[in-house]
Amino acid sequence: MSKKINHVGIAVPSIAEFLPFYTDVLGLEFEGEEIIEDQKVKVAFLSSGESRIELLEPTSPESSIAKFIEKKGAGMHHLAFTVDDIEAELADLKAKGVRLIDEEPRVGAHHTKIAFLHPKMSRVLVEITEEKK
Numbered sequence: 487m488s489k490k491i492n493h494v495g496i497a498v499p500s501i502a503e504f505l506p507f508y509t510d511v512l513g514l515e516f517e518g519e520e521i522i523e524d525q526k527v528k529v530a531f532l533s534s535g536e537s538r539i540e541l542l543e544p545t546s547p548e549s550s551i552a553k554f555i556e557k558k559g560a561g562m563h564h565l566a567f568t569v570d571d572i573e574a575e576l577a578d579l580k581a582k583g584v585r586l587i588d589e590e591p592r593v594g595a596h597h598t599k600i601a602f603l604h605p606k607m608s609r610v611l612v613e614i615t616e617e618k619k
């Protein structure tokens with residue numbers, strides 16, 4: 487099954503500071519912002535054809551994004567692929583012995599269902615995303 491890249495998440499200390507690069511320099515279209523309370527993160531969405539760039543700004547020092555920036559610096563945080571059926575995909579990944587951060591889907595931006603795989607296998611954090619139908 488082919489999987490489109492849904493979005494690339496980039497951790498930044500400040501959306502206001504880094505947004506102009508994506509809009510003014512690269513010419514991407516800014517689609518809006520959303521605060522994801524349970525992840526303590528503010529997300530800015532930029533359209534890139536069928537994919538998006540998401541700028542992730544921590545809203546609290548407790549945010550995993552804040553910890554990521556502290557440890558690794560700002561930069562690419564995760565790569566998200568679109569899946570049709572996230573429950574089936576998670577069951578398939580479990581059957582393949584893949585270590586998961588999220589055993590069950592959680593709610594992401596735009597009311598999507600998302601789950602993160604452990605970065606051990608890929609060295610980059612991978613998310614699977616089921617778009618709201």
Ligand code: ZN
Pocket residue numbers: 493495540564566613
């Ligand atoms: Zn994401």
